[in-house]
Amino acid sequence: MNRWQREWEIKLQLMGAISRSQEALAKILESVADVTEVAGVSVSTLHEHVRVLTGLQGALLRRATGTSWNPPVRGKPASPWLADTIRSSNRNVGGASD
Secondary structure (H helix, E strand, C coil): HHHHHCCCCCCCHHHHHHHHHHHHHHHHHHHHHHHHHHHHHCCHHHHHHHHHHHHHHHHHHHHCCCCCCCCCCCCCCCCCCCCCHHHHHHCCCCCCCC
């Protein structure tokens, strides 16, 4: 396995670990939600702790892989940008004569 393949493999493993961490956090939150009313912990305090944990996981993912987990955005894609030198060379392709 070459260096790039190994690097990609490590990044995928790290993203999987963070995903499992998010799943574990969700399970913890379900348990905490059951106890929150009895323990007297405010929802806003719980929300802030979750926000901080999620931010830390996102920072770890961006730092280690250069990737983030921003959700996909729906919309109309922009047309591809081509440098002027590429555009002018494409005009001469296909047997067109000037």
